[in-house]
Amino acid sequence: MTRMVQLTVAGDVTEAEEIRTILASAGIDSELSAAEDDAPTVLVPESSLEDAQDAIEALTEPDELIDEQS
Secondary structure (H helix, E strand, O other): OOOEEEEEEOOOHHHHHHHHHHHHHOOOOOEEEOOOOOOOEEEEEHHHHHHHHHHHHHOOOHHHOOOEOO
């Protein structure tokens, strides 16, 4: 099984789903993880982390870039 790592923490579920849509369009699997009171976290396979970061940067406006967390 591929280890999933944190790509980013989204502001809300809508933003997280938008990020997942971008990743899916780039052919990158992702999962959504959030504790009840926590912001949603987008997870990607460890082997796809750099590609996922590149996809988000390429498909978002400069003023909409997400805070990439490692």
